[in-house]
Amino acid sequence: MSGMYLEHVRGNTFCIMGWQLIPLYKIDDTHCILLDTGTYFIREELEALLKSEGLSVSGIICSHTHFDHLGNARYFQDVYHVPVAMPIGEAETCRTFASIKSYLFAYPAGQIMSDPKLAALTCRADILLEDDQEFLLMCNTRFRLLHTPGHSPDHVSIVTPDNVCYVGDALMCGKSLTTAKLPYAFNFAQSMESIEKFKETNYSSLIVSHCGIIGEDYQSLVDDNLSLMKQRLDYVCSLITEPMSGGHICATVKEEMNITTDTTEKAQNLERFVRPYLECLIDEHRIDLILYKDSLCYAPAK
Numbered sequence: 265m266s267g268m269y270l271e272h273v274r275g276n277t278f279c280i281m282g283w284q285l286i287p288l289y290k291i292d293d294t295h296c297i298l299l300d301t302g303t304y305f306i307r308e309e310l311e312a313l314l315k316s317e318g319l320s321v322s323g324i325i326c327s328h329t330h331f332d333h334l335g336n337a338r339y340f341q342d343v344y345h346v347p348v349a350m351p352i353g354e355a356e357t358c359r360t361f362a363s364i365k366s367y368l369f370a371y372p373a374g375q376i377m378s379d380p381k382l383a384a385l386t387c388r389a390d391i392l393l394e395d396d397q398e399f400l401l402m403c404n405t406r407f408r409l410l411h412t413p414g415h416s417p418d419h420v421s422i423v424t425p426d427n428v429c430y431v432g433d434a435l436m437c438g439k440s441l442t443t444a445k446l447p448y449a450f451n452f453a454q455s456m457e458s459i460e461k462f463k464e465t466n467y468s469s470l471i472v473s474h475c476g477i478i479g480e481d482y483q484s485l486v487d488d489n490l491s492l493m494k495q496r497l498d499y500v501c502s503l504i505t506e507p508m509s510g511g512h513i514c515a516t517v518k519e520e521m522n523i524t525t526d527t528t529e530k531a532q533n534l535e536r537f538v539r540p541y542l543e544c545l546i547d548e549h550r551i552d553l554i555l556y557k558d559s560l561c562y563a564p565a566k
């Protein structure tokens with residue numbers, strides 16, 4: 265047990281605190297709606313905590329298809345018959361093993377099917393959130409939606425009736441921000457556009473998945489996230505000084521940023537993390553994708 269516990273945030277909005285934060289909204293004294301479900305590995309502890317708090321889950325709203333957010337959605341669907349809502353783009357991503365495989369391009373299909381934290385990801389959403397949908401009514405409770413794609417293809421941030429915004433992984437804070445060597449974004453440019461959206465908001469609090477609950481004065485955090493993303497993008501660009509293969513760039517990034525890849529999975533993730541930086545730099549015409557000695561390479565832009 266990791267000492268998971270329930271913390272009150274505001275009104276009927278609460279948050280399960282632990283390795284990661286899982287917000288919930290109490291629709292009455294004994295029922296709640298979960299915002300994300302955590303990773304497969306915390307399933308028993310999550311269920312035990314909900315039981316000890318006298319809470320039954322009546323619905324789930326998912327921010328995005330990553331193992332540490334969607335890991336128990338299908339389980340709650342199957343066992344407790346609760347509806348799962350998620351953005352349409354995320355629902356497409358987690359619909360089948362094949363769609364998950366196409367998203368996790370660095371992982372062989374067999375690895376996805378045999379790894380319990382990835383195999384748990386397949387889920388057929390009951391409620392699809394459209395790109396321009398501004399709110400969701402679930403169990404007679406109105407949640408506002410802030411579409412924040414970029415970290416994942418169709419990531420959404422969810423605002424409870426208490427004006428508390430669960431940002432999922434759209435923002436980083438605390439240690440996850442200060443120690444982030446290579447922040448992940450599926451689409452780097454889109455992720456930064458989504459971070460900019462928070463400048464136009466005035467939520468009472470933000471719940472950030474991997475660090476904590478931030479009060480209403482969060483604009484400096486938004487700036488810090490943008491600065492970090494831009495700085496890391498510039499840094500990766502500066503490492504591409506000649507025609508380099510993807511593997512060469514990964515090795516250079518690993519060396520220069522002192523990134524540990526002591527398991528094959530970490531090495532796979534390095535490739536998966538570096539690729540969006542390269543794609544963004546190509547789109548911004550800062551590097552070129554070229555043929556060099558008959559091999560695909562990245563080179564400084566001409």
Ligand SMILES: [Fe+2]
Binds near residue numbers: 328433
């Ligand atoms: Fe994520």
